[in-house]
Amino acid sequence: MAIIQTKNLTKRYGMKNSVCNISLTANEGEIYGFLGLNGAGKTTTMRMLLKMVRPTSGEIYYSGQPISKLSSEFWNQIGYLIETPHAYPNFTVEENLILYAKQRLIPDSEIKKRMDSVLQQLLLDAYRQVKAKDLSLGNNQKIGLAKAMLHKPKILLLDEPTNGLDPEALVAVRHSLIEMAKNGATIFISSHLLDEMEKLANRIGIVANGHLLRELNLSEFERERQSNLYIKVAGSAKNLADYFTAKNLQSTLLSEEEILVPGVSIRQYSSLLKQLELQNFNLMIFRPVQESLESFFLRTIKEGH
Ligand SMILES: Nc1ncnc2c1ncn2[C@@H]1O[C@H](COP(=O)(O)OP(=O)(O)OP(=O)(O)O)[C@@H](O)[C@H]1O
Numbered sequence: 001m002a003i004i005q006t007k008n009l010t011k012r013y014g015m016k017n018s019v020c021n022i023s024l025t026a027n028e029g030e031i032y033g034f035l036g037l038n039g040a041g042k043t044t045t046m047r048m049l050l051k052m053v054r055p056t057s058g059e060i061y062y063s064g065q066p067i068s069k070l071s072s073e074f075w076n077q078i079g080y081l082i083e084t085p086h087a088y089p090n091f092t093v094e095e096n097l098i099l100y101a102k103q104r105l106i107p108d109s110e111i112k113k114r115m116d117s118v119l120q121q122l123l124l125d126a127y128r129q130v131k132a133k134d135l136s137l138g139n140n141q142k143i144g145l146a147k148a149m150l151h152k153p154k155i156l157l158l159d160e161p162t163n164g165l166d167p168e169a170l171v172a173v174r175h176s177l178i179e180m181a182k183n184g185a186t187i188f189i190s191s192h193l194l195d196e197m198e199k200l201a202n203r204i205g206i207v208a209n210g211h212l213l214r215e216l217n218l219s220e221f222e223r224e225r226q227s228n229l230y231i232k233v234a235g236s237a238k239n240l241a242d243y244f245t246a247k248n249l250q251s252t253l254l255s256e257e258e259i260l261v262p263g264v265s266i267r268q269y270s271s272l273l274k275q276l277e278l279q280n281f282n283l284m285i286f287r288p289v290q291e292s293l294e295s296f297f298l299r300t301i302k303e304g305h
Pocket of ligand 1: 037039
């Protein structure tokens with residue numbers, strides 16, 4: 001079921017379209033990675049989804065309801081992280097969260113339990129009594145995430161949520177978000193951290209210059225990402241590259257001993273392997289490597305222009 005949907009969403013500032021005819025869909029339980037370079041239009045789209053910015057044209061629907069018709073109770077089911085600072089600087093982490101829980105109308109009897117759970121999930125437990133102004137960048141970001149998650153929202157909108165997080169925190173946040181999505185939450189994340197998104201998202205939207213170039217789910221991405229053949233030889237990979245060139249196959253030299261050959265299907269592997277052995281190439285590694293989301297993203301943007 002479509003939970004977040006936009007139709008021809010557009011935002012113009014002066015003569016420039018920051019967001020141009022974006023039609024996207026995030027379904028129930030999906031983690032949607034909204035990917036784009038700096039200035040692509042991600043935050044502007046997020047702001048429109050959160051009613052912080054009025055679209056120039058186009059529509060936004062939540063669970064099929066136009067955004068203008070949504071009740072205030074509905075907005076209570078949304079959690080978001082969009083701008084810094086996330087907290088009152090002179091309040092401790094705990095004080096900030098209690099204040100926020102009250103604003104979110106979480107019953108007093110529930111607040112401590114929710115707060116304990118979120119602080120533990122986000123590895124923020126040890127900082128409960130620290131004032132927000134004394135926190136590191138990453139821990140400040142975690143307060144923003146804790147606030148977004150505290151009331152167990154059904155929809156989460158997160159703008160660059162993993163900014164400033166260390167590797168341990170990245171894993172913790174990833175697990176928390178995956179767990180929320182498994183429990184039915186729909187999570188819409190804008191990011192340009194593609195390695196992280198590859199581990200997290202099960203639907204991807206690629207935006208460039210305000211346009212949505214591609215939207216695809218995980219199985220479509222699996223089908224479309226290129227498979228490359230990676231070969232390492234004991235000796236000179238340049239000779240191997242020349243051999244492929246003679247066979248009209250392009251290749252990329254990765255180092256003196258390594259080479260990447262795109263566009264070879266796995267069915268061709270055994271005959272190619274035999275040919276290379278016949279040519280006396282001393283093969284050390286011969287295996288497929290999947291194109292990364294980063295490479296797919298850059299290729300999509302390049303082709304989209
Ligand atoms: N209030 C505004 N007035 C004028 N132009 C704006 C305004 N807000 C955003 N823009 C422009 O819209 C474009 C998209 O900006 P946006 O912040 O949405 O990009 P982004 O994808 O979130 O980038 P980043 O990854 O750097 O945060 C940019 O060219 C930006 O300068």
